Amino acid sequence: MAMAMAMGAPREQLRVDARAPGKVILSGEHAVVHGTSAVAAALGLYTTATIRPGVDDGCVLDLPQLGVNLKWPLKVIEEIVTQGHLLDPKPAHVASYAESEWPQLGAFVEQQLGLHAVKGADAAVTAFLFLYTSILGLQPVTVRVTSELPVGAGLGSSAAYCVALSAGLLAYCGEIDLPQENGADRKTWIDVNEKKIDLVNRWAFEGERIIHGRPSGIDNTVSSFGYVVKFKQGQITRLHTQLPLRMLLTNTQVGRNTKALVAGVGERALRHPAAMGAIFKAIDEIAEEVVTILLTPSENSGGEKKKGEEIVSTEECGPHPVFKTEQEVRLQELVEMNQGLLQGIGVSHLSIESICQITASYRLQSKLTGAGGGGCVLTLLPHKLSSTSVELVKVDLEAKGFSCFEAVIGGNGVQVSCQTLS
Amino acid sequence: MAMAMAMGAPREQLRVDARAPGKVILSGEHAVVHGTSAVAAALGLYTTATIRPGVDDGCVLDLPQLGVNLKWPLKVIEEIVTQGHLLDPKPAHVASYAESEWPQLGAFVEQQLGLHAVKGADAAVTAFLFLYTSILGLQPVTVRVTSELPVGAGLGSSAAYCVALSAGLLAYCGEIDLPQENGADRKTWIDVNEKKIDLVNRWAFEGERIIHGRPSGIDNTVSSFGYVVKFKQGQITRLHTQLPLRMLLTNTQVGRNTKALVAGVGERALRHPAAMGAIFKAIDEIAEEVVTILLTPSENSGGEKKKGEEIVSTEECGPHPVFKTEQEVRLQELVEMNQGLLQGIGVSHLSIESICQITASYRLQSKLTGAGGGGCVLTLLPHKLSSTSVELVKVDLEAKGFSCFEAVIGGNGVQVSCQTLS
Structure with missing residues (x-):
């Protein structure tokens, strides 16, 4: 009633x-x-x-x-x-x-x-x-x-x-x-x-x-x-984008000390002001480009194929090919770049790199999210990636003791x- | 005669x-x-x-x-x-x-x-x-x-x-x-x-x-x-420095295609001009800081302890502590930063990262040298690091199928x- x-x-x-x-x-x-x-x-x-x-x-x-x-x-x-x-x-x-x-x-x-x-x-x-x-x-x-x-x-x-x-x-x-x-x-x-x-x-x-x-x-x-x-x-600033992104989220199960990580980056910035300043600038540019991509009306919203939704890359992911749109290729590159920069400033962790390497073997790029030093890792999943392929990646990650789950981001x-x- | x-x-x-x-x-x-x-x-x-x-x-x-x-x-x-x-x-x-x-x-x-x-x-x-x-x-x-x-x-x-x-x-x-x-x-x-x-x-x-x-x-x-x-x-520009650096050089044994790697970086720079430009700038700043460190009369020349040669860091390296001078700590951070940036621009390789992770477990930072995608990896060895410790690192690397040798750089x-x- x-x-x-x-x-x-x-x-x-x-x-x-x-x-x-x-x-x-x-x-x-x-x-x-x-x-x-x-x-x-x-x-x-x-x-x-x-x-x-x-x-x-x-x-x-x-x-x-x-x-x-x-x-x-x-x-x-x-x-x-x-x-x-x-x-x-x-x-x-x-x-x-x-x-x-x-x-x-x-x-x-x-x-x-x-x-x-x-x-x-x-x-x-x-x-x-x-x-x-x-x-x-x-x-x-x-x-x-x-x-x-x-x-x-x-x-x-x-x-x-x-x-x-x-x-x-x-x-x-x-x-x-x-x-x-x-x-x-x-x-x-x-x-x-x-x-x-x-x-x-x-x-x-x-x-x-x-x-x-x-x-x-x-x-x-x-x-x-x-x-x-x-x-x-x-x-x-709230971004008026409703594009959901498909992600795999993997928990390293490694606890971390956010304060110590933030302090470590701060100390390194004091020791190498020019180089660290340029790295921060690079991270800023990546964030701005991510915003630009997310605000561009695009093929990333999944569902039916729309005008302009061109598959620009077909790569092998285990036994299955990975179809990526141009935006997905760009986002993946930004993810790889961002992770490299985070490693460079010293906030990565063996467990994080291990996850990045496993997903990279499936042509999927990952980055730590949050403080680093453990915590969670994000893997961008192209919308056309089959659930069978995602399952394969998950099995590999779970075999190494990580827990992972697929999630929609930006909803x-x-x-x-x-x-x-x- | x-x-x-x-x-x-x-x-x-x-x-x-x-x-x-x-x-x-x-x-x-x-x-x-x-x-x-x-x-x-x-x-x-x-x-x-x-x-x-x-x-x-x-x-x-x-x-x-x-x-x-x-x-x-x-x-x-x-x-x-x-x-x-x-x-x-x-x-x-x-x-x-x-x-x-x-x-x-x-x-x-x-x-x-x-x-x-x-x-x-x-x-x-x-x-x-x-x-x-x-x-x-x-x-x-x-x-x-x-x-x-x-x-x-x-x-x-x-x-x-x-x-x-x-x-x-x-x-x-x-x-x-x-x-x-x-x-x-x-x-x-x-x-x-x-x-x-x-x-x-x-x-x-x-x-x-x-x-x-x-x-x-x-x-x-x-x-x-x-x-x-x-x-x-x-x-x-020839630098008037004669400071030899002690390095471990590890060959990944992975062949690489330098032209393809250089081209890949160029394409990425076209796709992400602002972010890649900032990364190149960061690498430039690292190179300039390395030059500054190498040109600073210092404790890095090995041999007898001199005035100003302060051990600023004592870290565990397997069963042995690693004594690092301030310059060595700074150089190691720059090595870690540089490797992160190289990973970010897509020229690293699983074998390179594996070597970096092994040496990092001994508190020694490494980076690829040259084109990447395989090739060789450099590990900075503090002058006070015992040869026993170096041996331990080498044994670990060789157990993974890599070949490595200690060498003097800058002679x-x-x-x-x-x-x-x-």
Whole structure:
């Protein structure tokens, strides 16, 4: 039975879901710290926050992947946030939020966490308490957040967590339009209204500040708005491109120390200012060319063959040929160049190079994405590449102990869905 | 019995030896084609030409590594060179030499070569016939050329061949001073007099033109003058540095197509002018910094610890620590950066990366040298690195099927020696 939702009213008999994508950096990592452009895109793997009415005047937070399952009476939460002088259940609070006020909750949250909590769970719980009390006030709710994104792999899992939570809470309190229910079993996801995305994004950024201290704002912007975002000298520009790119994402399973990697690049830039400056400039040019390619109406959108979609390269990929369009050839070259430059500035890793070599044997170029030193590797997949070929590459990568999955890059941002509870 | 040699007179009772070093490109390969700087240095592996009086009015050419052992009556040689209109047994001939005149000897030379001749032997024989007849005229001689340099590995073996031959022939006809014999078994090598090196170099360049068509002149200049040479936009600058660098040179054993590699880089530069331009600029900056480091009076000259020779880095290299001076740390970073950039422009190879990864596991940075796509890889060895550590690295590399040898880079150029025949 279809039912239109009223705006602005609490939806106590509703289950609200909000999902937010991860992000990948297509190009410009590290150099961006030195003032050049970076390009990030939404990664079609989602973190989903489910908000439903609570029971017994309590608030339940269930984060299965972080080993967190907490239940607080609302009175306890009121005490916590009063101690923190933070209770202000209005979105307008965003403007007055002060970064320094939340860390004092650390001890409380740590004490709440059980044995099964994963490292970093305290920050996730603190961010939840902030977003929940600020947006919903003290309503009894049960919140569960699950994710397809690996944590700490540079894929923006914390931003997706904050965006999904913010959108879910805002939709639950009636600030965001929800889709009409179609009565079918299948969920209907709708994009968050453009005007409201900005609100989601601002809340999510506050959550990110609790988790990261001084986030760049790229991750939550990409997760909120989706598609592709360019970032340069603190300026975030959304690119009006909806070309999804097909990628293979491989997790090296090697943990990394982002701060140390960034510091290492900085020290090298001090020792070799001219050469490193030229390398940053080269990375900048690559990022700009990636933007140009992504903004060019093209054959990259997949699907039916269009006018101008010329196959310019046919290469062997194992037993199967790889058909590449001119744009794919250009993007692949840029990927190879970017990876070489990242190796040159010292942020690659044996595991990353090993993945690049395996995919190169299939004529597919790869680059690290994010901080490097481990983390994830992106491989551009031509749209015409058969799934059999992709399977072969995956088998090879998995045989070396890497985990990989195909994903669409540059798709939608945050979306919401709902279900009336009987 | 010591004996001073007279200048300018044929030395019929003498055996003359001339040896010329190979070369390595320290930095700037490929980018140099696009107008930036390259730095090349003498490689302490030699090609030696031995000239002794001939027998039976004939000329013998023995190139054991190329499978060449030819003997011609002088009358036949006269016919050949008369057909080629080339007989002009004076060094002044260099100025009037025309590149186009020698290829017509190809058919004759090919017909002379036996079954055992290695590919490229025809060019070596043609270059010999040119240098021999131009410098010595028609004297009966027996010439043997042997080399420590692998052929076709980008180590300047053809230039060393031409330089050794030119110097040997010029010394044999009295144009170059020879050392006094000391009567001992051990050969006394002396550097060719500075003024005469230029003559050797010009002749060698003509030989290189026969072998390569349009050589850059870097290889013969480095082999003739030794030490380090900077090359930019056709301008060759000798660097007055005599700092030998300690290197491990590893042959990937993978053959490569230099022309195709250079063309590939050129095409990529056309497709991505801004990004590739910035990469070439980065390579240029690296080459300039290498020059600056090499010209700075420093601790890199090995031997005794000097004032200012501070060990700034102590890293593990297998079971042994690696002590690196500040200059060595800087040079190693430049090597890593340069290799990344070369990978980025698409001229690396799986075998090259494999070598880089093996040496990196010992905290030693490597880069391809020359055209890439196979060929040789340079690894900078800190002067304080123990020979035991070097052995460990070599064992690892050789276990993967690579051949490697330690060599001094940036040492002397062409040298001569002689022996009175009884």
